[in-house]
Amino acid sequence: MIHIENLVKRYGELVALDHLNLDIQEGEIFGLLGPNGSGKTTAINCLLALLKYDKGTIQVFGEQMQPDSYHLKRQIGVVPQNVAVFEQMTVYENIDYFCGLYVPDKKTRRKLVEEAIAFTGLEEHQKMLPRKLSGGLLRRLNIACGIAHQPRLIIMDEPTVAVDPQSRNKILEGIVELNRRGSTIIYTSHYMEEVEQICTRIMIMDRGRCIASGTAEELKRMIKTGETIVIEGVALADGQKADIEKLPHVFQVNYSEEKVLTVKCTSAQHNVVRILNYLQEQNVAFGRVLSELPTLNDVFLEITGKELRD
Amino acid sequence: MLRLYISNVKLVIRKREELFWGLLFPLILATLFYVTFGSGIDLEKMKAVPAALVSQGNEVFETFLENMEEGFLAVTEMDEDEALQALKAGEIDGIFYSGEEPSLTVAASQMNESILEMLLSSYVEHEALLRDIGKEHPLQLPAAIAQMADYREMTENVTVSGRSMETNVGYFYGLIGMACLFGAFMGMTAAEEMRADQSALALRRSVSPVHRLAIVLSGMLAVFTVQFISVCILLLYLRILGLSFGEKWYMLLPVCALGSMTGVAYGIFIGSMRLRNGLKIGILISSSLLMSFFAGMMFVNMKDIIEHHIPILNRINPASLIADAFYSVSIYDNPGRYGANLLLLAAITCLLAAVSFFRLRRERYESL
Incomplete structure (x- = not known):
């Protein structure tokens, strides 16, 4: 459905997109994950033919994407990062206005607008002006304006920024439902949990480059960390840290002044048992024990050496 | 295009702040002028x-x-x-x-x-x-x-039948010039809502399948419509206050239309620049008021003084051209001068609109 090849975008000396390659298939929820400034939005804007780029090709629905590719644009819905609605129009009027840019027929449009309102749960607010809406409702209106015409491809650029957890969950559920109804979705975010929760395939970006891509599981398998074990309230004596490092599958041990032991292991069974057995053998008391499977942040951290969330 | 135009007109009417500058502020000033100077002299009754x-x-x-x-x-x-x-x-x-x-x-x-x-x-x-x-x-x-x-x-502009009329009427003509130029506020916002590198709203419009030309033209026309109606309301209000526009008042409508177009085009011209919003508003307010001042809105002899010393300024100042076109119809009955003013206004409008359109028609940006 989307094919991007060798895309390069420079802002003077700064390389915003560095030979980016990307393929998205119909029916996917494709997540673009990366810290702020990693090039996610720039890639989207190039894809939408809003930004000039220095090199590369972009194809949407098998055709070269140009600013005047109106027949392609007709099949795309965009939910921009910043809320883009008219302050002077009610919720209904806003959705109707933007839907009207795609669907001229009034009767068809009315049906679509009503469906979008129901889909985003804005029924009770349709006569309200945007300034009367909470942050979460405003984000939902922003989404409704982008999806009302029921596009084949929906591009959502960080749609949950500054949204409360309840609204966020509602939005995420809605995105999955849109996909279930047949839309392909490109979803950019720097929230790894939500990308992991809804995306069928993920590309992790940093400094304009793709550093890894695949399903969440595939990405996690790419890294050494299979499990992170955190044990609180441990009083280790000299040499015991070194002993733990020598245990099978353990490749990194940190012991903090707060007496928290963090052990990183490769993927294997009974990692926790092995460590706890060692501590018991050594008569070392310990408190709470946590075992965490790797996250996308671990993937990012291991590949780039820095946290996904700065 | 028609649906877009109608939606845009509705939108402009609801923008209270811009409507204040385009309609309410000139009406308030007109009232103040009326209280201060009276309505001028009725030409027909002048002794x-x-x-x-x-x-x-x-x-x-x-x-x-x-x-x-x-x-x-x-x-x-x-x-x-x-x-x-x-x-x-x-x-x-x-x-x-x-x-x-x-x-x-x-x-x-x-x-x-x-x-x-x-x-x-x-x-x-x-x-x-x-x-x-x-x-x-x-x-x-x-x-x-x-x-x-x-x-x-x-x-x-000092006719043998003139100074008494200029003394009062000149303020009102300057005011009409200013009212036309204040259409620039609506024009500026319209322009910002068309450039994807200036607002998220414009970005959303830019990715829609509507032809760029339709977006730009419907926006420009909508703003012009509202501005022209605002100036006509001002004229009607001035007439109610007692200001006479002479027998050929209908000839003033093209002046108002063209003046409104100039104001809107000026706003779109400024709005299409990549400057801070506050700076643009500052430029619009100061330049509109300065042009109105040169047209005699605050000091009625200003236009004459400029005519003596820098006449070219009166030829390129839209507010002066609008005021002068009013003089030409209501006082001098000078069709040649009226036509010249309209031509100059049209030329300025075309120039501003062409440069603005060139900027706004862009669909791809260097940065967003």
Whole structure:
């Protein structure tokens, strides 16, 4: 459905997109994950033919994407990062206005607008002006304006920024439902949990480059960390840290002044048992024990050496 | 396109802040002007200013007064005592002495007296020329005086039937010029809502399948419609206040239409620049007010002063052109001058609109 090849975008000396390659298939929820400034939005804007780029090709629905590719644009819905609605129009009027840019027929449009309102749960607010809406409702209106015409491809650029957890969950559920109804979705975010929760395939970006891509599981398998074990309230004596490092599958041990032991292991069974057995053998008391499977942040951290969330 | 246009008109009408500058602010100023200056003089009812002439042998000056008499000046020849008594009794507003150096005595400093003073200074300004003509071609003197009057009409906006009207009416004409230019506020916002590198709204519109030309034109037309209606409301309000626009008032509608277009185009021109919003508003307010000031909205003689010293400024200042077109229709009845003003306004509008359109038609940006 989307094919991007060798895309390069420079802002003077700064390389915003560095030979980016990307393929998205119909029916996917494709997540673009990366810290702020990693090039996610720039890639989207190039894809939408809003930004000039220095090199590369972009194809949407098998055709070269140009600013005047109106027949392609007709099949795309965009939910921009910043809320883009008219302050002077009610919720209904806003959705109707933007839907009207795609669907001229009034009767068809009315049906679509009503469906979008129901889909985003804005029924009770349709006569309200945007300034009367909470942050979460405003984000939902922003989404409704982008999806009302029921596009084949929906591009959502960080749609949950500054949204409360309840609204966020509602939005995420809605995105999955849109996909279930047949839309392909490109979803950019720097929230790894939500990308992991809804995306069928993920590309992790940093400094304009793709550093890894695949399903969440595939990405996690790419890294050494299979499990992170955190044990609180441990009083280790000299040499015991070194002993733990020598245990099978353990490749990194940190012991903090707060007496928290963090052990990183490769993927294997009974990692926790092995460590706890060692501590018991050594008569070392310990408190709470946590075992965490790797996250996308671990993937990012291991590949780039820095946290996904700065 | 029609649906977009209608939606845009609805949108512009709901933007209260811009409607304040485009409609309410000029109405408030008009009310203040009315309270301060009154509504001007009804041209049809204007009476001739009575004055006495004490003949002291300056034939050229006497011929000058004779030629100026028609319509607005009623000069009676008297001896000095008689004239002074008439002035004291309030029967006349001033006494002209036609000596080697003509002079004027007035009792007070009212409007009529100002007219007489202006007439005298007008003569003094052209005295040498008139004397030469009087000496060499005495028969041509009345024609030369008449030509002088025409010349002044064309270049100085000081007509032989003029100062009293300019004193009051000029403020209102300047105000109409300002009202047209204030359409720039709506134009600026419309432009910002068309450039994807300036607002998320514009970005959303830019990725829609609507042709760029349709987006830009429907936006421009919508703003122009609202602005033109606002100026027409102002005109109607001024008429209700008692300001006369003369018999050919309908000729003012094209002026308002073109003036509104200029204002909107100016706003779109500024709005399409990549500057901070606050800076753009500052530029619009200061430049619109400055142009209105040059057109005589705050100091009615300003336009004349500029005409004397930097006439080109009056040719490129839209507010002056609008005010002057009003003068041409309502006071001078000068179709040539009216047409010239409209042409200049049209040229300025086309230039601004073309540059703005060139900027707005862009669909791909270097950065967002």
